[in-house]
Amino acid sequence: MPQARQRGDHLGITSVCSAHPVVIEAALRLGQARDRTVLIEATCNQVNQDGGYTGMAPRDFRAFVEAIAERVGFDPARIVLGGDHLGPNPWKKLDPEAAMQKADALIAAYAEAGFSKLHLDTSMGCAGEPVALDDAETAKRAARLAEIAEAHKTGRDPVYVIGTEVPVPGGATHGLDIVEPTEPDAVTRTHEVHRAAFAERGLEAAFDRVIALVVQPGVEFGHTDVIHFDAEKAQALSATLTAYPGVVFEAHSTDYQRPEALRALVANGYAILKVGPWLTFALREALYALDALADVMEGHAPRGGLMARMEEVMRAEPANWKGYYHGSDHDTWLQRHFSFSDRIRYYWPAPDAATAVDALMDRLGDRVIPPPVRQQFFPSLGLDERPMTGRDLLLRAVTDVLKIYDDAI
Incomplete structure (x- = not known):
């Protein structure tokens, strides 16, 4: 170089x-x-x-x-x-x-x-x-x-x-x-x-x-x-x-x-x-979207189960966010889940978090997501008609960020 x-x-x-x-x-x-x-x-x-x-x-x-x-x-x-x-x-x-x-x-x-x-x-x-x-x-x-x-x-x-x-x-x-x-x-x-x-x-x-x-x-x-x-x-x-x-x-x-x-x-x-954080920010976005998508595929409105579970995990072990997020309870709640600094990334390896993610991916399995449902939760993909599973969508979300970098180098 x-x-x-x-x-x-x-x-x-x-x-x-x-x-x-x-x-x-x-x-x-x-x-x-x-x-x-x-x-x-x-x-x-x-x-x-x-x-x-x-x-x-x-x-x-x-x-x-x-x-x-x-x-x-x-x-x-x-x-x-x-x-x-x-x-x-x-x-x-x-x-x-x-x-x-x-x-x-x-x-x-x-x-x-x-x-x-x-x-x-x-x-x-x-x-x-x-x-x-x-x-x-x-x-x-x-x-x-x-x-x-x-x-x-x-x-x-x-x-x-x-x-x-x-x-x-x-x-x-x-x-x-x-x-x-x-x-x-x-x-x-x-x-x-x-x-x-x-x-x-x-x-x-x-x-x-x-x-x-x-x-x-x-x-x-x-x-x-x-x-x-x-x-x-x-x-x-x-x-x-x-x-x-x-x-x-x-x-x-x-x-x-x-x-x-x-x-x-x-x-x-x-x-x-x-x-780093942008990649896991995109990962978190995709996981929350997949959680809502899985609920819809099961015939009911999104319940936010993964977000609720991650909130419990982060509040149980606050060391990785407590000194970094400030403000009211509402402010720190938003930061825990949506801050660009993405300190939620520290928690994905935790046993309870990993179990919750595995359960989500098991719910989706190898099913191809119908394009209209996929479009609701992953609108950036546009009307791409290629068949995609939940795992495909997760990888795609991270890959899309990596492509921005690869195109720049």
Whole structure:
């Protein structure tokens, strides 16, 4: 991708940041249909040495993805596995050294499992520290993690993603008005301070494999708001890449961007487009629609059974939404189910939620959904007369988002 940018060619890749099996299957099926390499990334909260919220360690996640690939007939050699936000974030309430020791074990587990794209994210403060660390300390901790990754790597040499202005994982937690792009001088400072920190540990060869910098191109999403990319405002930032021919930018929080904005991001050097919550937002939309559709197919009005069950699951274990959703009871109810940040995604692996989804899909079975009924609950499909089952509709909902990204790269 850096070479393509230097040639003036348009080339990017979608980074699928999800551990949901339907999302991964949709990504692999689209990759197969369009002859693409597929980049799938697990975040430090989803997958870590303690199991994360999915219950999977990195080696388990690799096996999980490869099992789906085998089922759909996708060559696992064409899958790139990445680790996102690898650092102390899940343990930032601990004192800094304790949190970094957990981060050490985290990146060792990812490297040992053969993940070949590693995002080093040490920009956040831990207990007793500022919310955001200064560039020098961020780089020092990132180099520490890179040294551990180099010592534990298996298979191909990993490539690294670095940055000091990393958007909050999962979207903003406050109202949005405007988001300013990273200052161009910050790119030079970030690159140089990391280069020096890597060199201090004798990691020059590893630094040569830094392929991307995380910057803020001026995009973000919150509960109800989306800030779209403005290429003109980010022009000076994009121009800084000319000084770094082996590097591209990695754009986080690109969820819900307009198609033309995504294509403009790639054209302006943001060649790695990360998407996660939008995929599971589409999944949730489809599951709620299928729940209503199943009721209609059984001869009665929609009862909202799955939504009610998910409300019970989220209220029973509020840790994954309580600190993020604010306002009245009505406001937080809406946010639990419909926020763009989609924190309901943390709950689909829960046993009660998984059981409810399985029961829904069993109700629908392999029946072809009559087109007029399908049109009521999936109007975006138009009058497509191809036969579709409930599972087809679920995969289609996620695939439609992935196609927006694939068309942009």
